[in-house]
Structure formats: C-alpha cells, structure tokens
Amino acid sequence: VKLRIRERPLRVPGFRFAGVACGIKKSGRLDLALIHSEVPAAVAGVFTRNRVKAAPVVLAARHVRRGRARTVVINSGNANACTGAAGMRVALAACRHAGLALDVAPSDVVPCSTGKIGVLLPRARLLDGISAATRALSPDGLWRAAHAMRTTDAFPKVVSLQMRIAGRRVTLAGLAKGAGMIAPDVATLLVCVLTDAAVSAPALRRLLRPAVAASFNAITVDGDTSTNDAVLVLANGIAGNAPLVPESADGRRFAAALAAVMGELAEMVVADGEGATKRARIAVTGARSDAAARRVARAVAESQLVKTALYGADPNWGRIVCAAGYAGVPLRAERLSVRVGGVPVLRRGVPASPAIVRRAARAMRADRVPIVVDLGTGGRGSATITTSDLSSAYVRFNSAYST
Amino acid sequence: VKLRIRERPLRVPGFRFAGVACGIKKSGRLDLALIHSEVPAAVAGVFTRNRVKAAPVVLAARHVRRGRARTVVINSGNANACTGAAGMRVALAACRHAGLALDVAPSDVVPCSTGKIGVLLPRARLLDGISAATRALSPDGLWRAAHAMRTTDAFPKVVSLQMRIAGRRVTLAGLAKGAGMIAPDVATLLVCVLTDAAVSAPALRRLLRPAVAASFNAITVDGDTSTNDAVLVLANGIAGNAPLVPESADGRRFAAALAAVMGELAEMVVADGEGATKRARIAVTGARSDAAARRVARAVAESQLVKTALYGADPNWGRIVCAAGYAGVPLRAERLSVRVGGVPVLRRGVPASPAIVRRAARAMRADRVPIVVDLGTGGRGSATITTSDLSSAYVRFNSAYST
Numbered sequence: 001v002k003l004r005i006r007e008r009p010l011r012v013p014g015f016r017f018a019g020v021a022c023g024i025k026k027s028g029r030l031d032l033a034l035i036h037s038e039v040p041a042a043v044a045g046v047f048t049r050n051r052v053k054a055a056p057v058v059l060a061a062r063h064v065r066r067g068r069a070r071t072v073v074i075n076s077g078n079a080n081a082c083t084g085a086a087g088m089r090v091a092l093a094a095c096r097h098a099g100l101a102l103d104v105a106p107s108d109v110v111p112c113s114t115g116k117i118g119v120l121l122p123r124a125r126l127l128d129g130i131s132a133a134t135r136a137l138s139p140d141g142l143w144r145a146a147h148a149m150r151t152t153d154a155f156p157k158v159v160s161l162q163m164r165i166a167g168r169r170v171t172l173a174g175l176a177k178g179a180g181m182i183a184p185d186v187a188t189l190l191v192c193v194l195t196d197a198a199v200s201a202p203a204l205r206r207l208l209r210p211a212v213a214a215s216f217n218a219i220t221v222d223g224d225t226s227t228n229d230a231v232l233v234l235a236n237g238i239a240g241n242a243p244l245v246p247e248s249a250d251g252r253r254f255a256a257a258l259a260a261v262m263g264e265l266a267e268m269v270v271a272d273g274e275g276a277t278k279r280a281r282i283a284v285t286g287a288r289s290d291a292a293a294r295r296v297a298r299a300v301a302e303s304q305l306v307k308t309a310l311y312g313a314d315p316n317w318g319r320i321v322c323a324a325g326y327a328g329v330p331l332r333a334e335r336l337s338v339r340v341g342g343v344p345v346l347r348r349g350v351p352a353s354p355a356i357v358r359r360a361a362r363a364m365r366a367d368r369v370p371i372v373v374d375l376g377t378g379g380r381g382s383a384t385i386t387t388s389d390l391s392s393a394y395v396r397f398n399s400a401y402s403t
Numbered sequence: 404v405k406l407r408i409r410e411r412p413l414r415v416p417g418f419r420f421a422g423v424a425c426g427i428k429k430s431g432r433l434d435l436a437l438i439h440s441e442v443p444a445a446v447a448g449v450f451t452r453n454r455v456k457a458a459p460v461v462l463a464a465r466h467v468r469r470g471r472a473r474t475v476v477i478n479s480g481n482a483n484a485c486t487g488a489a490g491m492r493v494a495l496a497a498c499r500h501a502g503l504a505l506d507v508a509p510s511d512v513v514p515c516s517t518g519k520i521g522v523l524l525p526r527a528r529l530l531d532g533i534s535a536a537t538r539a540l541s542p543d544g545l546w547r548a549a550h551a552m553r554t555t556d557a558f559p560k561v562v563s564l565q566m567r568i569a570g571r572r573v574t575l576a577g578l579a580k581g582a583g584m585i586a587p588d589v590a591t592l593l594v595c596v597l598t599d600a601a602v603s604a605p606a607l608r609r610l611l612r613p614a615v616a617a618s619f620n621a622i623t624v625d626g627d628t629s630t631n632d633a634v635l636v637l638a639n640g641i642a643g644n645a646p647l648v649p650e651s652a653d654g655r656r657f658a659a660a661l662a663a664v665m666g667e668l669a670e671m672v673v674a675d676g677e678g679a680t681k682r683a684r685i686a687v688t689g690a691r692s693d694a695a696a697r698r699v700a701r702a703v704a705e706s707q708l709v710k711t712a713l714y715g716a717d718p719n720w721g722r723i724v725c726a727a728g729y730a731g732v733p734l735r736a737e738r739l740s741v742r743v744g745g746v747p748v749l750r751r752g753v754p755a756s757p758a759i760v761r762r763a764a765r766a767m768r769a770d771r772v773p774i775v776v777d778l779g780t781g782g783r784g785s786a787t788i789t790t791s792d793l794s795s796a797y798v799r800f801n802s803a804y805s806t
Contacts, residue, residue: 227724312801319627
C-alpha cells in the first residue's frame, strides 16, 4: 500500500466535496467546506478532551454517537467556542439547513468549526455558505474542501491511498487542518478520513482508536489542546466489499492503511507547525512501561528549552535529560543514553567527546531530527512523539495573531 | 516590616561573604560565591524534585538534613549535573577543601552548582577558587557573592529586611539566581536566605515550606524544572533572641518576613525571565479546591499561546479559557469569568464588547498584567502563579546558548 500526497483531483466513490468563501473570514478566503456522501455512511469520531468544548464539538459528538452520517460541514475562521446558547443555536441551524438542502436528517450532519474563540459565528453567512457549497458539490472538490478548512495552516493537508479488499478496489482519503494549538489528546485539529469501503460503525470505532493513538495523539507543536478537536472517519460502503471484520487479514490491512493515512496527516501538521523550521521524532525506549515512556517523550517534546535548542541546532542533551528527569517517572541519570540525529551524545550517563557532539550539531541542521532517549531501566516500554522546533517566527506569529 | 532591595553593602551579623572569579566561566566573570557563618547555624533546605539530580544537590540535601551548617559554596558556569561518580567526587572535594580552609567539618559545608549540564566541573579551578574566596571573605561581600551566583541572570537578586524580635534587632537577607529553567516545584534556581535570628533547625523547616510554596513554587518562566534547584535558609543566632517559636506572635511575624523576602526574590526571578518583557500574575478563584485552582493557574501560566499573547499585548481570552479547559479540572465554559489588567473581558461565559477588549489591550502594555480567572463553581479554592511572557528574545537567547 503506497501513500499518495496528491494535489491533483482525487475521487472517493460516492463522496462529493465543496469549498466556498462565505465571508466568515474577512480576508475573503475559502472558509466553508462541505463533504457529502450519496448514501448513508458509517461514522466514528474522537473529540477533544478539553473541558471547554465548542458548540459544534458537543453536537458532532452527539450525532456521531449514532454511528451514521451523510454530511460534514466545516467552517474555518471562527471556532464557535465560548459562545453559549447562541453558539449552539447556530451549530444546530447549520445541521438543519444542510439537512434541508441535501434532503438528509439534521442528525446525519456533523458540524465542525475552527478559528477564533469567543466570537459568535455569523448565522446568515454560514447558512448562505452552506447553500452555495451544496450547489458546488463535486466528486472532484476534495482539494478545494481541504483548502477551505485552513486557518493558520500554510498548506492544505490531503493524503490518500488505494488498496484491494477481497478483490474490490477501495479508496481512503484524509483531509486535515491544524498548525497551532497542537498537543497530544487530541492534537488540535480537524481531520476527516473518507472511504468507500464497507465497514460497520462499531468496527470503525475499534479501528479509529489505535490509529489516533499512533498519529494525532503522538504529536505536539505547542502543548495546547484546543476546544475544537475532532477526528472523523466516514465509510459509505460503495466499494461493495463484504463488511470488513477488524480481526481478519483484510481488517488488519485496512487498519494499517488507516493508520498510515492518519500518521502522514499528523506528520504534515507538525511540519506545518506555526513557525516550525524542523521536526524531531522523540523516541523513548527502555522504560518500565509504554505509559512511562510516553510521559518522558511528552516532557522532552514539550520542553521549551529542548525546542529552542532544536531550532538552534544545538545538541544540548543536558536539556533533554533534564526534561526526562521532571517527567515524573523514576529514572537514574547514570543509566540514560541519548542519540541526537543518530549520534550517541550520552551513553549510560557518560557524555560523548566534543568531536562527536559537533557531529550531532551537524545532524541537527536537517529537516528531521530523530532523538532517542533510552532510560536503561531494563524494561521494554517505549513511545514516540513528534514535535516541532520553537522559533522566533512562532513567537512573532502568535503575538501578532487575532484581536 | 519594610523590604529593602539594596545595592549598597548590607551586613548580616556573623556572616561573611565572597565572590571571586576562578576560571570556571571562560569569560573570566565572577563564578564562585562563598557564604560563611562565624558560628554553627541552623539550616533548612528544599531541593529539586527532578529525578536527575546534580551531584551537589544530592550532597547538599544530605548535609542539610543534619540541621546544621557553617558554609555555603556556590559555583556558577557549570551545573555538575550528569557527571557521574567523578562529579560527586568533585562536589565532595569542594566540601572537604572548604572545611580545611575554614576549620569546619566537611558535612557543615553545603555545595551548590549552576550552569551547563553534563560537563565535569574543573576540580583544580574550583578548589583554587575556594581558597581565594576564603581569603576574600568579608562582612560586606554579600553583593559580590550574589554577582558570582549568576549564570544567565541579567542582574543579581538581593533582598533584605530588618525587624525586631523580642526587643532584638534581627536581619534577614536573601540572595537568588535564576532566569531560565524556571518552573513550580521548585522554580529553577539557587536561593540562600541568611539571618542572625536564633531559630532551631526543626522550626526553620516548618517556616520554610509555606514560604517556598507561596514564592518559588508559584512562579514559572519556561516550565522546565532544573536538576540543580536548591533553596537554603541559615540562621546563626548571633542576634541573641530566645529561640523562635513558630506558633508565637514573633514566630508569625518572622514567618511573614521570610515569606516576604522569598516572595520578592521570586518576583525578581520572573522579572529577569529570559527574554521577558513583562510579568503576569495569574490568579484563579472560585475553584472547588486550592489544588484545582493551582492546576488551572499553572496551565494558563505555561501556555505558549497565552505567553505569546501576553508579549503581543493581545487580550485573547479564548487562549486563557482554552488552557483552563485542558488543565484536567472539571469546569463549565458558561460560568467562567476572566479579567485582564483589571478589565472584565468575559463574564460568566459572556464576552465583553470590542470597546472593553480594547481597554484590556491597553492595560496589557504595562510591565505587570494581573489576570484573574474565576471558575464560578461556587467553591472557594484559589491559587496564584506569576509568569513571564514568551518573546522572540527568549527564542533567540535559548537557541544560541551553550555548545
């Protein structure tokens, strides 16, 4: 199975897409995406754990719980978060309006919003936008829909692949938006994966959890978990395969394909991290448990001092070890080993020579810097988190944004 | 009781001080501080909770546990952390060498180091420095000792006060260093408070805990807890007061004085936060418990998005509410109220008008920006954490530092 990161029109049988500008963004850029399945699709979703949930997230979770959807409405430029009862009425109106226009039940519509918090989503513009998007729906509109989801994203994120399931050709395509407010649990973003495979909603739920754990729950840009995160998968069954059994060989291949699409989208989100100039994959090994490894990986990945050292291509392993030390996991300094860009800068507590550290510094000038922290506990626990560097551009961007 | 932030020579009866340059810093700047009491002093200390503890921290904690000290040796420019058995031997040698020079037991010497992690502390320079500092000890050397503690600090941090205890005049003086790797539990730094009051070691321990909780455990610059944090209090009893009883009226006054000295030092550390252009005091009220309030305050204080908005004087309360939402504390968006610079930008979930938000933006241009988040749970839990903004200078500084 080969991933394709396509810019050319890509079709997912039975799905139509649109991206329009309806004036929610003052810039006049695309700000409303519509995704519609010709037939009812099975749906599963994962939503933000932030206690402050945007109105569309509350409503989307309620609709997705039923296991069936036809339509996804996504607006950018306004998060519809912290907007109280009025915000919920607008989100409901979006579902009803799309339902009327497309002749589906309002509960078959999944609403998503992303953008500024605390500003009421303009109802008339949103509904007019849905009408326009309904007219614009096209099997070739996927790329435009991905464009319309963007807020601070430098580029739209689309990944697809095709595979055979029991003799039938099946397509998976994923769209994502996200660049800031990215943290594990769930990385701050909207993700929508569409497939024409036949998969039941319960099977889709079982497949989604591990795929999210290995992708959007394993990246960080700024450690801020947003109010609006949503990851959706819709499967409309148009491919005509016998419903997929997750535990079968085909089920495992499909699971791997879903994980690959979501993993690549997650990597694209980190690559597009606000102000990011490079990515580091923090792998922690030799921990007593995967959970312990994950705590250490997250502490290292979110350390401002590690992230600025990454930006400066400085193999300052002391900052890495220091972050590991405050992760709340028992460890011993004299057992720690650290590799930066493949170069061993610390081996069981013994620092490398200056010549080796200089080699690590050269390796850190690359776009991607693998960092491996081995805790040396004798345990087999491991975890990986991908992070971006912290640059002057991040600060410039986020101190100038909004208001 | 009035705090004095003094630059002029200040004396604490019975204590002598020195600051010398011994070549640990390549720049030739002061890098070794010595503090010595003419008589045995009671001592109490709080040390980093980082699992990776520098050799001097391990040794200092062991010596302080005995409740008695005469001498504090502090070097800057090298943290003596992640230096294995060799690092421990250097820390022990420093205690023995200072003990011989000053005719005290090695266990009466408290060693502290701060600076780069993972580089062996040069033994000969350190010991020569201790010899030179011993010769330079003077009752007027406090300011010079504070200078010698600095690493990335823009200025030395010294606070003092005098008060009367049972008719006797008592002096408290505090020295601190710290600007980066500052997080609660304990804020990354070295702090030494000296007093001529007579206080037993157990009493000193009881007084120290709440003073640290309200000062160094309530600030953050970058959320990184260092390997070398140590807060020490030495009381040599030269004032001749009857030993202080913490529960007495004098005990409470002394506790308030200690808290004031440490609180002011903590504020100075945040003001000197790397790249900081301003400070925000994040107060969380209306929580179910103080612990819940503290979690929310810390999430807001450490949010990169809040800190960059602070730098940009942007009253983006959505980022504050979002951070509160992922603090892991139950809360409801429609009950939240937020004040920025005294201006109510959100009242029980209802956003303020643009005119009011503009007033908040003006208030954010000040050096100090109070931010109040009321959770509206009906509970009385509250907490305060002081944070600095995240500026382009922070990134520039920390991506260029070291190696």
